[in-house]
Every structure is written in C-alpha cells, then in structure tokens.
Amino acid sequence: MEANERTKQEYAKMVERTSPKSPIGKNCLFAFLSGGAICTLGQMFRHWYFSMGWTEEECGLLVSVTLIGLSAVLTALGIYGRLGKHCGAGTEVPITGFANSVVSPAIEFKKEGMVLGMAAKMFLIAGPVIVYGTLTSMVVGVIYYLLGR
Amino acid sequence: MEYIKAFLVGGAICVVGQILIDKTKLTPARILVLFVCAGCLLGAVGLYPRLIDFAGAGATVPLTGFGANLAKGVMEEIDAAGAVGIWTGGLKSAAGGLTAAILFGFGAALLAEPKEK
Numbered sequence: 310m311e312a313n314e315r316t317k318q319e320y321a322k323m324v325e326r327t328s329p330k331s332p333i334g335k336n337c338l339f340a341f342l343s344g345g346a347i348c349t350l351g352q353m354f355r356h357w358y359f360s361m362g363w364t365e366e367e368c369g370l371l372v373s374v375t376l377i378g379l380s381a382v383l384t385a386l387g388i389y390g391r392l393g394k395h396c397g398a399g400t401e402v403p404i405t406g407f408a409n410s411v412v413s414p415a416i417e418f419k420k421e422g423m424v425l426g427m428a429a430k431m432f433l434i435a436g437p438v439i440v441y442g443t444l445t446s447m448v449v450g451v452i453y454y455l456l457g458r
Numbered sequence: 459m460e461y462i463k464a465f466l467v468g469g470a471i472c473v474v475g476q477i478l479i480d481k482t483k484l485t486p487a488r489i490l491v492l493f494v495c496a497g498c499l500l501g502a503v504g505l506y507p508r509l510i511d512f513a514g515a516g517a518t519v520p521l522t523g524f525g526a527n528l529a530k531g532v533m534e535e536i537d538a539a540g541a542v543g544i545w546t547g548g549l550k551s552a553a554g555g556l557t558a559a560i561l562f563g564f565g566a567a568l569l570a571e572p573k574e575k
Binding site: 333336337340341342343344345346347348349351352353354355356369370372373374376377378380381382384385386387397398399401402403404405406407408410411412415416417418419420427428431433434435437438439441442443445446447449450451452453454457 | 460461464465466467468469470471472473474475476477478479480481486487489490491493494495498499501502513514515516518519520521522523524525527528529531532533535536541543544545547548549552554555556558559560562563564565566567569570571572573
C-alpha cells in the first residue's frame with residue numbers, strides 16, 4: 310500500500326519532469342507578433358476600403374469577409390494550421406482563427422458525410438461562440454431596454 | 459501611426475489569450491467563448507467602442523470585436539425597433555461574418571481534401 314503510494318508520487322514527479330515545459334515568454338512574444346500582424350493586415354484592408362468610399366459599417370463587414378476568406382484559403386492549403394502551432398493565441402483570437410475553426414473541421418469531417426459530417430462539425434467551436442455570444446447580447450439588450458434608453 | 463496602434467492593441471489582446479492558455483489550461487474554444495462574451499459586455503458599457511476609435515482593426519479583428527459588434531447591434535436595433543431588437547439585434551449584426559464563414563467553410567470542404575494523419 311505504502312509502496313503503491315510512493316510509486317504514485319514518483320510517477321507524478323516523472324510526469325512533471327518529462328511533460329514539455331510551456332515557455333510562456335516565448336509563446337506570448339509569438340502571439341503578440343502574429344496577432345499584431347493579422348490586425349495590421351486588417352487595418353490595411355480597412356484603410357483601402359475606406360479610400361474606396363465605403364461607410365464605416367460596410368468597411369467593418371468587408372474587412373471581416375476578406376480576412377475570413379484569406380483564412381479559409383490558408384486553412385485549406387494546410388498553412389494556417391502550421392502557423393497556429395507556433396503562434397498559439399495570436400492566430401486563434403483574431404477573426405481568422407474563428408474562420409479556421411469553421412473551415413478546418415468542415416474539411417476534416419467531410420468523409421463522414423456532407424450533412425452530419427461537414428455541415429454539423431463546422432460549428433464544433435463556432436457553435437459555442439455563437440450560443441454564448443447571442444445569449445450575452447440578449448442580456449445586454451434586456452438591460453439596455455429597461456435602463457439604458 | 460494607425461498601423462502601429464492596430465499592431466500594438468491587436469497583439470496585446472492576443473497576448474491576454476496566450477496567458478490564459480498557458481496559465482489556466484483553458485481550452486482555446488473556451489477562450490474564444492470568453493473573449494466574445496467579454497467583448498459584448500465591454501461593448502455594452504461603451505469601453506470597447508473607444509478602443510475601436512483608437513486602434514481600428516486592432517480592436518475589431520480580435521474576437522472581442524465580434525462580441526462588441528453583437529452589443530452594438532442589439533442596442534441599435536432596440537433604438538430602431540423597440541423590444542423586438544432584443545431578439546433580433548445580436549445575430550443581425552453578426553450575420554455577415556457568419557455567412558462568410560459558412561460559405562468559405564463549405565467551399566473549402568468541397569475543394570480541399572483532408573490531410574491523411
């Protein structure tokens with residue numbers, strides 16, 4: 310029994326020793342540079358669409374659609390996934406990461422069928438985001454309706 | 459200058475996500491949910507729109523901007539249409555982005571083959 314307890318502790322130590330150290334400083338630097346770069350790219354498109362005479366609202370939508378399209382192409386080519394291994398949150402938090410979370414399972418699961426495979430698994434991560442985002446927006450709406458106007 | 463501001467603010471928001479991943483063991487999916495909800499609340503109290511004025515795409519491109527957009531949509535719709543806006547405003551403002559993600563996801567799935575593992 311005691312020996313059992315000791316092996317458990319030794320095992321825990323072994324796991325601690327051999328599991329990969331997560332170098333947080335390096336991860337944060339990569340996330341900062343890659344996330345910043347994606348946002349700068351977005352700002353370039355925003356600037357470009359503004360100069361073409363679109364309104365603020367239209368520019369916002371156009372930038373989102375452009376970045377989602379770019380992300381879909383890079384995901385289909387397998388490039389976005391490889392970038393994500395190094396950049397972590399830097400490629401997950403921008404809207405390109407949201408697009409990647411839709412496109413990647415759509416490709417991956419199409420072998421399980423076009424309805425319950427591709428179309429259903431598309432929302433593996435986007436689904437929860439939409440569910441909680443919509444619910445939060447309703448809470449905001451109710452409070453705004455009662456107090457804010 | 460506006461590019462530098464977009465870079466710094468966008469990068470900083472991603473660093474917050476990275477710290478949460480490394481320090482709390484939250485899965486990326488939970489971080490994205492957290493960011494959308496946080497963005498929605500910050501949008502509702504008027505802080506996030508100020509960040510968008512300052513940093514442009516640095517604030518709109520991260521998923522917190524998507525959340526702030528939900529809050530903006532629901533409040534504008536309530537102003538325009540009354541209580542019915544509580545039901546329609548949020549998703550209405552997200553419709554363009556979601557439709558793009560669905561279309562490109564579908565298109566990519568038709569054209570690309572899954573990688574063999």
